[in-house]
Amino acid sequence: xxxxxxxxxxxxxxxxxxxxxxxxxxxxxxxxxxxxxxxxxxxxxxxxxxxxxxxxxxxxxxxxxxxxxxxxxxxxxxxxxxxxxxxxxxxxxxxxxxxxxxxxxxxxxxxxx
Numbered sequence: 871x872x873x874x875x876x877x878x879x880x881x882x883x884x885x886x887x888x889x890x891x892x893x894x895x896x897x898x899x900x901x902x903x904x905x906x907x908x909x910x911x912x913x914x915x916x917x918x919x920x921x922x923x924x925x926x927x928x929x930x931x932x933x934x935x936x937x938x939x940x941x942x943x944x945x946x947x948x949x950x951x952x953x954x955x956x957x958x959x960x961x962x963x964x965x966x967x968x969x970x971x972x973x974x975x976x977x978x979x980x981x982x983x
Contacts, residue, residue: 871899871902871903871906874895874899893955894955894956894959897956897959897960897963898959898960898962898963899963900935900959900960900963901928901931901932901935901960901963901964901966901967902963902964902966902967902971904931904935905923905928905931905964905967905971905972906967906971908923909921909922909923909971909972913975919974919975919976920974920975920976921974922972922973922974923967923968923972925968928964928967928968928972929964931964932960932961932964935960936956936957936960939952939956940952940953940954940956940957
């Protein structure tokens, strides 16, 4: 996912110069990247490959990022703007993460407790 984000910013012509890529791709990938990093760190720290991000923690991350980037920051910086569609993109990214990425690594894997 990080490589998709980097590619989209370095080579926008590959995406047809689509405005949504410039405006919403970062927001769409925010939750999978942040929570994916948390998932990896917690699996390494706990030694349990079956560890998954709990739903309340994922929702708290969504609310935290939405409030900070779409409410607080626009009030504090003239360079920031609040956009409700960004929150929708965060939520879609969270739904993707929770559905496809936030799964136990599998029974029988090394380190499973």
